[in-house]
Amino acid sequence: MVVFSMYIINKAGGLIYQRDFGKYAKFVKTEKENAERLQQDPTAPIPPNEYDGKFVKPSGNQYLTLASTFHGLHAISKELIPPHARTQPEEENGGIEVLDADTFKxxxxxTPTGTKFFYLFDAKKFSNDGVSTMEECCKWVYQCYVxxxxxxxxxxxxxPIKCSxxxxxxxKYIGNLNSTLKKSN
Incomplete structure (x- = not known):
């Protein structure tokens, strides 16, 4: 399992933090590289988020859209749990915990305050202990957040969070986690 990126969403659904990690953060095409490509051949069609088989780094608006969409899906999925099935009614239980796709999870x-941390990670390198690793990772990141x-x-x-x-x-933590998990897989 390799963590691609992390998002923190406030209780109103606003994106307050976003970070890409590792190779994903370094080797994706940027809008500047796309602009250079268009200057070379202005008639060449470029799919919205793909260039020469490599994904373009999403813009700030695309990150906001992704975060608000996830917040909406999380809120809807929370309401799908019948009240009698909730284990602790006073606590905010429910919502999406893990979402599986072919290439990512x-x-x-x-958190109890309504802040949500969500992580995109590589599904191909996901092992059986990946969920427990993600839980540990989330608790550690939440402790750092606090x-x-x-x-x-x-x-x-x-x-928005601006804290060096x-x-x-x-x-440091996610970099170590990614390198450790790459070696173990």
Missing amino acids: IYCYS DFVMKNPFYELEM LFDEHLD
Whole structure:
């Protein structure tokens, strides 16, 4: 299992943090590279998110759209659970936890405050212990979020996260996790 990217969504459905990791963050085509390609041959059609078989890094608006779509799906799926099937009615249970696709999986970690952390990771390298690894990863990232973001006196709730300590710890942890999991698979 390799973590491609992570998103943090506030309780209103707004994207407050997004980060790409590893090879996915470094080797995708950017809009600048696409513009250079169009200058060479302006008549060549380019699919919206693909260029020469490599995916284009999504724009900021595409990240926002993805996050708000996931928030809506999560909210709808929460309502599909009958009230008598909920184990703890006072707690916000339900919603999407794992979403499987052919090439990736989405894992969602919901906090008691309504903030959602969701991760995109490689389905091809997913092992049987991948879910427990993702749970551990989510708990660790949530603890970093609490320590470096929520305890930051300059951070305003529900606003985009701009915290270099959080970024550094997250990059280091996910980088180590990705390299460890690549070796074990």
